[in-house]
Amino acid sequence: MSDLGTMENRIADELNRTDMTSHARTAILTAVKHFEGERFWFSEERATASTVASQEWYDLPTDFRGIDSITVTINNNAYPLIERTYNELEDWNISSSTYTGYPTDFAIYNDQLRLYPIPNGAYTLTISYIKNLSSLATATDTNAWMVEAEELIRSRAESDVCMRVIRDFERAQGFKLLEQEALKRLLRESNRRTSTGFTRRR
Numbered sequence: 341m342s343d344l345g346t347m348e349n350r351i352a353d354e355l356n357r358t359d360m361t362s363h364a365r366t367a368i369l370t371a372v373k374h375f376e377g378e379r380f381w382f383s384e385e386r387a388t389a390s391t392v393a394s395q396e397w398y399d400l401p402t403d404f405r406g407i408d409s410i411t412v413t414i415n416n417n418a419y420p421l422i423e424r425t426y427n428e429l430e431d432w433n434i435s436s437s438t439y440t441g442y443p444t445d446f447a448i449y450n451d452q453l454r455l456y457p458i459p460n461g462a463y464t465l466t467i468s469y470i471k472n473l474s475s476l477a478t479a480t481d482t483n484a485w486m487v488e489a490e491e492l493i494r495s496r497a498e499s500d501v502c503m504r505v506i507r508d509f510e511r512a513q514g515f516k517l518l519e520q521e522a523l524k525r526l527l528r529e530s531n532r533r534t535s536t537g538f539t540r541r542r
Contacts, residue, residue, distance in 0.1 A: 345479025367497035
């Protein structure tokens, strides 16, 4: 099990520098932010919520980053909701603001979920989404970026420190190549798990 402090120490060892701790942490967090938008198996999540009669807006999961799909269960049958733009639902709501029924469509706006029609009862929503991993603030903090994606994040952080702090551009390029190889391996693993059914295809 790796954590933030372990990665910082390894970066210091591999750069053969003892004065890079703060730079290493900054580079690690920057690397994490850079890859947060990529799809990996460890960032996929599913959550459930219940609708409330006459309630149009719902909070998204606290770790929500991006939507994959939403289904609604009605009479023990699950139906996919159709994603719409906020403006589409706004137009429909203006023309029929009091209409309620089984939800068929949704939009994401201002970090909230909007349903259409406005639910006429309690139904179970299953939300499949990309999540933000737990934050990294102290040396003992860990998440999948420190474990499954350890080499990816470490290599990018080392390249960043060499490029921006040490000004060793040749070493920076070497770490960049390691980063690219690590990214390819992670994407292959994500595709493998998707194609064999371990994770859900978008």
